[in-house]
Amino acid sequence: MPQQSKRVALCGVILESNAFSPVAREQDFRAALYMEGPEIVTEARQAVSRLPREMAAFVQAMDATGPWTPVPLLLTGCPPWGPIEGGFFARCVARIVAGLRAEAPLDGVYIANHGAMVATDDGDPDGTLMAAIREAVGTDAAMVTTLDLHANISARMVAATDAIIGYQTNPHVDQVQRGEEAALLMRQMFFGMRPRQALVRLPLVPPSTTLLTAAGPYGELIDYGQRRSRELAGDIVNVSVFGNFAFSDTPKNGLAVVVTARADGEKAAGLATEIAARAWQNRAAFRREMMTIGDAVDLAAAVANEPQRPAVIFSDAGDNPGGGGEGRTTWLLAALAAASASGVYYGAFFDPELAAEAHGLGEGAAFDAVFNRAGETEFCKRFEAKARVLRLSDGEMVGRLGIYRNRLMKLGPSAALEFGGTGGIIVIVISARQQTADPMFFEMFGLDIAQARSVCVKSRGHFRAGFAPWFPSGQVFEVDTAGLTSPVLERFQWRNLPRPVYPLDPDTTWTP
Ligand SMILES: [Zn+2]
Structure with missing residues (x-):
């Protein structure tokens, strides 16, 4: 007897919260990802989409394994930042619950969350959402969630769900497999597994x-x-082993x-x-095990002076936008500039004002580049140096290696600025805060990673997947820079x- 078409709700509120970072507001989510209703399924069925890949994989695996009726409700997410604003989170929960009740009875719910969210008024909003969903759909509905391996797991999350499936790779490159696994597990539950x-x-x-x-x-x-x-x-x-996300501080x-x-x-x-x-x-x-800024500057000079040595890549580890970093600390950049470093690609610095100025001046223009003119914080200081606008970009690109592979990225008006003359330091400036985990952050300006002697990235770990073709692990160094994501x-x-x-x-x- 063919299985009847099961009705499965789709939802997710995706955020990794660093308790020390600024509050993630509704406009941050709407600027990054906010979808309601059928658009979620339409987008999930595209070859290249803006959705988290586990959601696309879940939908495609359900499509491939038999009839089903997707009931798309709400999917929203924002790059790692501070706690989610409590009022916005409550509205998301209310919208999802209202959708579940309107569509009742449902056979299943798939939740694509991150799992390390904190709200301004709730230390366990992932648990709050999951408990609310369970209450709305009842105990008979299959409830499966996929989470990032940096999730912080509460007993309430486990009690509310039937299965929690965590990523197994860091850098995270197995979202597709985990989304497929969630779909197959749900199918098994439709055949009676409890x-x-x-x-x-x-x-x-x-x-x-x-x-x-x-x-x-x-x-x-x-x-x-x-x-x-x-x-x-x-x-x-x-079996899922969650490493946790320390900076959520819960x-x-x-x-x-x-x-x-x-x-x-x-x-x-x-x-x-x-x-x-x-x-x-x-x-x-x-x-x-981390490297000091001074040692990193020395190593950059050594590989620049000795072309036979393999090139190196440095993680600006204290300022990873993928962990709630502001993406605009200058410690490493300023030290390299002070040492007149050469052969360096540095990316990507989040500074919309500087990017806009470069676009106003045009390619080839020389000017005094001022970083962080919008305001200083404990870790983000003003930095000024003579620069030339090398290339400009609208910041739209499709990731090609690692965690952003096949993801459409919108970095906003972006610029490649050159410091210290030809062959000096090339700094990528972007207008949307994202971690530099893909070579396209440089390649969208026509830059060739193989031409750099040193690459510095505002990413703590995920860049390893994106830059692996040029930098095997022996050529990778994590630099101890101050910031909101310092591993110290x-x-x-x-x-x-x-x-x-x-x-x-x-x-x-x-x-x-
Ligand atoms: Zn993660």
Whole structure:
């Protein structure tokens, strides 16, 4: 008997909140991504879309696996920033709940969230949204969510959902697989599977730089979870190991293991505890290693002077817009300029006023470039230097490598400025705050990454996927720059993290 067309609601409120960053307001979401109704499905079925890839993959996998009726409600998201403004979040929840009630009864709900959102008046808005959805659709509806591996998982999120599926890669390049996995799991639920989840969260808040997955303790832990999941495939359908996002500064922070069993909650709990115990045993491996700005400037000079040495890439790690950074700190740029560095590509600096001025002057114009004229903050200081407008762009491009691959990006009026004459420092200036995780940030100006001796990026980890063809891991360096995303956790005034927590409190204990 063919399965009847199941009705599945689609929604998401996507934000990674850095508690130390400015509030994410309604206009920030509307400028980045805000869609209601059928447009979500239309967009999801395009080859290149503005949607998070897991949503597009979920829709396409549902299309490919049988009849279904999508019930698109609301999908909104903004690049990582501060807490979401509480009134706007409440309106999003109300809109989704109203849609669910109007379309009742529903067979399923797919939620594409990030999972590390904080609201101005709520420490667990992801949990609030999921609980509200569960209340609206009842316990019979299948409820599956995909989350970023930087999510902070609350017991309420686990209780509200049937399955939480986390990314397995950092840089994040498996959103398509996770969206497909969510669709297949939902299909299995339509055939009668009733999954049970277990959560074990550790008092372990690793610095972001230790959460890469190609190598190191976190990658090994994820691999272990996947191996155990395969070995226990008769009982287990998903293992997700969430590294957490320290800067959200919430009581639910901490590395968290979520295991979904086909039917038996005790099997899920057993495996979650096993994986968590392994992480705890290996906690000392979650240490950061960073380069000082002075050493980075010296290395940039050395590779510029010795053409036979491989080129290098530097992460401006304290100012990653992908983690709530402002994208406009000048520490590394100013140090390179003071040292008259050469052969440097630096991107991308978020400064709409400077980009607009460059567009007004035109290509080839020489001028005194003033960074951060819009205002200074603790970390973003005024910086001025003689520059030439090398190239201009409208800032529209399609990402080609890594996390932005096939994503349409709108960076607004953008400029490539040259400092220190030909062969000096080329700085990309953009008008929409985004982390530089794709070579297109430079290539849209006709620049060739292979021509640079050093590349500096405002990205903490995701640039590794986008720039891998030029920079294998031995040529990648994380620079200890001050800013809202510094991996040096001791520098922050934590208010809500659970304490004691490792490694901030080295003597923290945990027993399964
Ligand atoms: Zn992430």
